Amino acid sequence: MPQETQLTDWKQRASVTLQATIHHVQGIDVEGTTLWVSSVDTKEHKGYLSRFDLRSGKLLSQVQVHEGRRIHPGGLALQGNFVWVPVAEYHRGGPTTIQKRDKTTLILLSSFNVDDHIGCLAAADGYLIGGNWNSRMFYRW
Numbered sequence: 001m002p003q004e005t006q007l008t009d010w011k012q013r014a015s016v017t018l019q020a021t022i023h024h025v026q027g028i029d030v031e032g033t034t035l036w037v038s039s040v041d042t043k044e045h046k047g048y049l050s051r052f053d054l055r056s057g058k059l060l061s062q063v064q065v066h067e068g069r070r071i072h073p074g075g076l077a078l079q080g081n082f083v084w085v086p087v088a089e090y091h092r093g094g095p096t097t098i099q100k101r102d103k104t105t106l107i108l109l110s111s112f113n114v115d116d117h118i119g120c121l122a123a124a125d126g127y128l129i130g131g132n133w134n135s136r137m138f139y140r141w
Contacts, residue, residue, distance in 0.1 A: 020059035027075030038073035047073040075120035086118040092133040
């Protein structure tokens with residue numbers, strides 16, 4: 001069995017200031033020197049997906065991901081050349097659109113609907129797992 005690592009063993013190695021306006025962050029993922037961030041601006045009713053250079057904090061691209069009342073992007077997941085983003089209505093039990101986007105251009109490639117608020121995703125080889133509001137239920141697609 002692996003030995004447990006104490007939190008005191010972790011040391012900060014770097015920090016970066018993101019050079020863009022981002023709102024209430026909902027999810028992040030990283031690959032190499034690229035950072036993806038999903039965020040929601042509840043005052044303007046808009047959701048965003050942003051891609052940053054992790055070394056400099058420079059914004060590489062940003063798109064709006066909201067659709068009508070679905071303004072709340074959740075925790076995202078990278079899978080191969082894609083980034084998966086759930087975009088839900090901003091309340092428990094509300095419907096969600098799961099978006100599949102190109103991870104470089106952030107262009108929407110496809111999507112499907114779910115009749116529950118999906119707040120987080122994990123991508124595995126050939127399937128997705130999503131947790132609903134407070135992750136009381138998990139779905140597999």
